[in-house]
Amino acid sequence: MTVTPSPSRAGRWQTLRPWLGVAARLGLAAVWLIAGGTKVGDLAASGRAVNAYQVMPYDVATVIGAALPFVELALGVLLLVGLATRISAGVSAALLVVFVAGIASAWARGLAIDCGCFGSGGQLAAGQTPSYLPEILRDLGFLVLAGFLLIWPRTPFSVDGWLAGDDTVEDDDE
């Protein structure tokens, strides 16, 4: 029998990780709730923001634009309560990858648009320059949060944890 040396690096990580997980979960939840909340009041404008990327026909863009704010809000709520965290993080990551790809392609094609990530969106007024790089870096930051939750989905104060009962140590599911 060997006694593990007290506060080892692994031990610190073990105590820190759940709290980092909560922070990532609530952070990502806030991102989605704000993103959806700023768009949900004007669904037609949301469709126009999607259309401004010029990657799909107008009618498809309006449907995506109308559905997206509600999906973002639902993701935000799922993450907030911590239900099906791994799936939610996976969908979040997939959405963020699509957003980054969309912004990058708008950049590559020389379009002058606002990403429409948090409301507004569409073409910029004359003289305004698009801020593609900060938008992409911001989304990559959110992607890191989603990645953390994909790998370690079990966090304290979550419905997942409550459903699982006491066995909080296992983290190979959800």
Add this chain to the structure above:
Amino acid sequence: MSSRKGRKDAARVVREQIAREKRRKRTLWTSIAAVLVLVIAGGIGWAVYSSQKSDEFTAPPGANDAGTGIVLGTGPVTIDLYEDYLCPACKQFQQVNGDTLDQLVDEGKAKLVFHPVAFLNRFSTTEYSTRASAASGCAAEDGKFREFTEQLFDRQPPEGGAGLSNDELVDIGAGVGLNRDEFASCVSDGTYRPWTEHVTDEASKAGVTGTPTIKVNGSELQDRSPEGIKSAVEAAGR
């Protein structure tokens, strides 16, 4: 001895298997529930949007055949102008180019198709863009579209507030010589709101994503100065 240990091991393996199976089922069901929540949320968004959309619209008198804007003048060159009554850059555009456009129309060199789009509804608390655009349709009923539009830009409210109230819009309409009662009921009934939606949708379909946008015979103009507009119209008229 060994058989008792074997039985204990077997029991433990079975317990672990049951626990694993329980975990697997729980994961499956929560995942299904989450995906369902997301799909339903998307469906709600689509349903809400569809219910907000109106299929039928009546274009005001003076509109073009497609019902996407009000036509001023009869010149051979077509100028399409897309503006939102709440857009500060549009007010600026009108101040710089309004006289030039009026002149081109009055001299019979160009016809101006004015598309009063409602892109900026989220920048007022009362959907001012839509209300103002629909009111401009009411003004067109009595041939006062140009005068009303000019007044709206002169008295443009700031973004982020409540915009002008319907009463204020009616005052402006009466000020440019519209029949107050008829105009007031047209504004408060929102007679041309579906038309505004149509104008806005068609502008998006035509690739217009920002205001102001000006096109001369269908091609977008980058030089938005009086000289730029004049020379583009001359070039197109030749």
